[in-house]
Amino acid sequence: MADSRLLTRQEVLPLIPQRYPFRFVDEILELTDERVVGRYSWDPELDFYKGHFPGNPVTPGVVLIECMGQCGVVPLGIYFGYRDHPDDAEKLTTFFTDAAVDFSNVVLPGQTVTVESTLVFYRRRKVQVDSEMKLDDGTIVCSGKLAGMGVTL
Amino acid sequence: MEATEIQERVIKILTPYVKDQAALASAGPETNILEDLKVNSARLVDVVLAFEDEFDIEIADEDVDTVNLVGDCVTLIGQKL
Numbered sequence: 001m002a003d004s005r006l007l008t009r010q011e012v013l014p015l016i017p018q019r020y021p022f023r024f025v026d027e028i029l030e031l032t033d034e035r036v037v038g039r040y041s042w043d044p045e046l047d048f049y050k051g052h053f054p055g056n057p058v059t060p061g062v063v064l065i066e067c068m069g070q071c072g073v074v075p076l077g078i079y080f081g082y083r084d085h086p087d088d089a090e091k092l093t094t095f096f097t098d099a100a101v102d103f104s105n106v107v108l109p110g111q112t113v114t115v116e117s118t119l120v121f122y123r124r125r126k127v128q129v130d131s132e133m134k135l136d137d138g139t140i141v142c143s144g145k146l147a148g149m150g151v152t153l
Numbered sequence: 154m155e156a157t158e159i160q161e162r163v164i165k166i167l168t169p170y171v172k173d174q175a176a177l178a179s180a181g182p183e184t185n186i187l188e189d190l191k192v193n194s195a196r197l198v199d200v201v202l203a204f205e206d207e208f209d210i211e212i213a214d215e216d217v218d219t220v221n222l223v224g225d226c227v228t229l230i231g232q233k234l
Contacts (some may be wrong), residue, residue: 097195126198126213149195 002086011077017093021046024067025112028073028075033083034119036129038071041056044094044109059107061128063141068131072117073148076127092150101144105135112136117146125150154234156227159208163226166203170196182224204230 007015009031016025027128030037042059077094085092107113114136117129128147134140160172164180171177172191176184186192197220201212204226210233220226 095192121198121202122200123198126195128199136191147195 002089004084004086005082007079008040009036009075015078016070016074018070022066023070024063024141025070025075028071029114031075031079033079036075036079036117037074038075038117039112039117040067040071040115041112042107042109046109049063049109057109059109061103061142064103064107064113064133065101065146067113068101068115068117068133068142068144068146069096069099069148071115072129072131073127073146076117076119076122076129077125077148077150080122080127081125085150088152091152092125093153094127094148095151097144097147097149099144101131101142101146103142105139105141107133107135107141113141119124120145154231156231159227159230159234160223163204163223163230164165165225166200167192170200180223182222182227184223185221186223186226187221194222195220208234 009028012031013028024040024118026037026041027039029039048060052058052060060069074094081089081092111131115131115133120128120130126147126149131146132140132143170192176189184190187194197217201217205212208230216229220229
């Protein structure tokens with residue numbers, strides 16, 4: 001039986017399974033059992049900018065939600081998985097279950113965002129957080145409640 | 154608290170998560186939450202947390218596995234009150 005482990009933010013980052021071109025977290029700045037802060041700089045070469053929109057690239061809202069997930073729900077899911085279910089933590093993948101997000105600003109290619117997430121609950125491998133995404137000047141891009149659940153693939 | 158009152162409050166809590174509203178109209182103790190009401194299984198955690206708030210009780214994670222029917226919820230909540 002594996003031992004319960006409290007992973008550090010540096011240990012969690014490489015365990016986030018998404019990779020380019022669908023990785024939207026560069027750093028985890030803070031990670032506790034109540035809060036996680038992640039950061040990501042938007043690569044202007046990402047393919048979707050060619051179509052969203054031609055000649056006027058703007059980061060799609062659905063991708064911003066994914067970024068919120070990768071900076072918030074996913075690292076917390078990994079953290080709690082290693083803490084509470086060490087035997088199968090390596091096999092668990094956190095999938096989105098539900099989200100309600102309001103958008104108030106856009107993110108342009110090359111900009112950097114910080115996502116601050118506060119835990120609402122962790123029960124039965126489900127993580128729910130309140131998340132807020134901001135630009136470096138403090139402008140709020142979007143905020144809302146997001147949740148995901150650890151699933152064994 | 155009477156079982157009928159608990160059931161009424163259980164159904165009210167389930168309502169926003171139910172995909173089959175027609176099934177909800179005729180819901181009773183034998184109604185299966187996932188199969189009949191088409192509640193997403195990932196939402197069961199939200200439902201249980203709402204039960205805890207509504208009835209001021211604590212429900213252990215293991216107990217959630219025993220909940221399949223509306224009647225199971227009523228029985229479980231009744232035991233905790």
